[in-house]
Amino acid sequence: MGGWWDMAAEELEQQYSPSRWSPRLGPDEVIQAHLAAAAAGTQRARAGAQTSLHVPYGDGDGEKLDMYLPTDPSGTFPVLVYIHGGYWQCLSKDESGFAAPSLVSQGVGLVAVGYDIAPKGAVLVSGVYDLEPILHTYVNDALHMSREVAQRNSPLLHIAPAAPAAAACKVLVAMAQHDSPEFRRQSREYVLALRAAGWSVSMLDLAGVDHFDIVEKLSEDSYILTQVILNMTLSA
Known part of the structure; x- marks a missing residue:
């Protein structure tokens, strides 16, 4: 069985384009639906959870993180660190808090990490x-x-x-x-x-x-x- 280097350019692009594999919607539509759902979910999470937003962890403008905390964060608790996708070119931490409500309600914190995305030269x-x-x-x-x-x-x-x-x-x-x-x-x-x-x-x-x-x-x-x-x- 061959590897990726045996694929034609068109096939390789197909394999590495996740939007082309969704059975729900077309490539453009599924991307737009994901962006909308992630942004709306993050807004709901920010409105309903205890948060600490835009906390810097580095010197870059994009090097900030959002913390979504359990209702009673007085003791120690597990944390899920979420680093968003987007092929290093799109999305941000501002669309990455959508999972917080289901986690913080069970005592698990969520940290959504932002980072400087490409193109950076x-x-x-x-x-x-x-x-x-x-x-x-x-x-x-x-x-x-x-x-x-x-x-x-x-x-x-x-x-x-x-x-x-x-x-x-x-x-x-x-x-x-x-x-x-x-x-x-x-x-x-x-x-x-x-x-x-x-x-x-x-x-x-x-x-x-x-x-x-x-x-x-x-x-x-x-x-x-x-x-x-x-x-x-x-x-x-």
Whole structure:
């Protein structure tokens, strides 16, 4: 029996699109129904349970959680930690408290965890995007990769067409002047492949650095790559 790598792209997309497998409604309708039900259920839970909402657990704007407590939380009680789905692109903790009423009535607390969702952008620095050449080098003496494994884990070979939800996800591919010609070739080819698939991608060829200090210099405030990363993250 084959694995996912034997599937055609259309079949693989079908397998990883849960909305296409619901017998209740069509793909678009079942998503909208789920969003509505989850949001309405969460509002009911907030109105009827003892809560502590929007509690920060990190520095990010989305790094907050909601706590739904049993009626008598004076002692210890079990807690269900709920981390919402949505393929890291949609939903939030504000649609994640719907299970609270049935739990808190039995003395079980619910913590709905929020987190920063994608797109958040990607910075790829002096990377290897096609692993197959490594099979023929000393690097593979320790890795023992087969050709199948190399192909399965090569980003260059698994570029999905950019969906509308990914339009705001900006990708930066950075390479060093003194990277090897093969590293530089791979960076250029990955950029071209991403662009061909509709991704928003740019390339940064950094002069005067090698494969190592291209990242070491991120400790410097004035370093161009540091500034680019700050611009990407702060404007997201």
